[in-house]
Amino acid sequence: MELFYASVTGNIVTLSAEESRHCVKVLRHKKNDIIHIIDGLGTMYDAKVIQPDPRATIVEITDRHHDFGKVPYNLSVALSPLKNNARYEWFVEKATEIGITEIIPMITHYTEKSKIKIERLEKILISAAKQSMRAKLPVLHEVQSFEQLLRSDFEQKLIAVCDAHSPLIEVYQKDRTTLILIGPEGGFTQQEMQLAHQQGFIPVRIGNSRLRAETAAIVATSVIANVNLN
């Protein structure tokens, strides 16, 4: 099943030029075909093609499926922007597939770059959500400072550290809203570790070797997704 992405406000929806082209030119959908649309907010729609047009295809909603492909846990990952954009994009793609609820670009002392390309990342979110059959996109936040994040409100606050005593897989508790912080290439400073400790963050280990930042973020997401499988 192929999914399209559109903003849905009533029963009649016009697909974007890109989605229209894909629908009519690539998949060759005709009038009266049923296609499937996600709105990025959690609902998947069945829709009948009313007017196939490679620039602006019009469809009519025939059915709604709420919470389609919903991530069955709450997980926010704060990952520092990385020197190499492609690595951040890869994290966003994979985390969306595996299952994540919020992505927060976090600025720490050793962060070498304070910008991310939000528009490009949003395209990747949409494409990964379609691929993995999820109607709701993860929330992609604007960049936030480490200090802002320390004060944020989660039931379970974790910080990934290479030499932490406890493995994530042992510390993590299900059914709690969870934030995990993943530092940049240079890791966290001693002072950052101390501030996090004061705010109740628990240091967790997610590997037996030195992982790249984006690898650490994906490993943490994979572990939490799998602990929640049943």
Place this chain on the structure above:
Amino acid sequence: MELFYASVTGNIVTLSAEESRHCVKVLRHKKNDIIHIIDGLGTMYDAKVIQPDPRATIVEITDRHHDFGKVPYNLSVALSPLKNNARYEWFVEKATEIGITEIIPMITHYTEKSKIKIERLEKILISAAKQSMRAKLPVLHEVQSFEQLLRSDFEQKLIAVCDAHSPLIEVYQKDRTTLILIGPEGGFTQQEMQLAHQQGFIPVRIGNSRLRAETAAIVATSVIANVNLN
């Protein structure tokens, strides 16, 4: 700590042109500096620079560290070659970082491409092993058929299937040599599933959504690495 890669047979080692350039031009190592070398076979060496030369630096081994960064479990992942080479390369890089012992490109019914670029993948293995401080490279096999793999000898044989009943994290048992099969974009055929079943492979689930093949391979590796953390 920065690691170099070289084949080590005696106490005197000549670095390759690429490693020599990195040692002398980029890191500006001088005569009598101590550098660190992995041999890809499991040993990390301390070595003194005898003759810095951007084309052929000569060093002398001063100490040996066996099983440096050894992956503390045995895990072979068989992943079908993918249409997009970059995705396979990404899998090889991440799996090496996270920890894997063997990588097997597997040809199944729906495999669309039967070749992989071994030399390019070997470079990626080396670079990821250096990055993650592992002296031993995973074994990268030549392509093997699904049927060959069915007959291979592992204490624990798993096959990743979207709608499998049991999660990997529940089925997996530590301290056993383990093979996990990950299918291509189109999945496994009914017949392949049946053959695998007859040979004692257990179907396991590693996500609550449709994962790309290379994502599935990394999620499985992440879960097994983390179950083995302690």
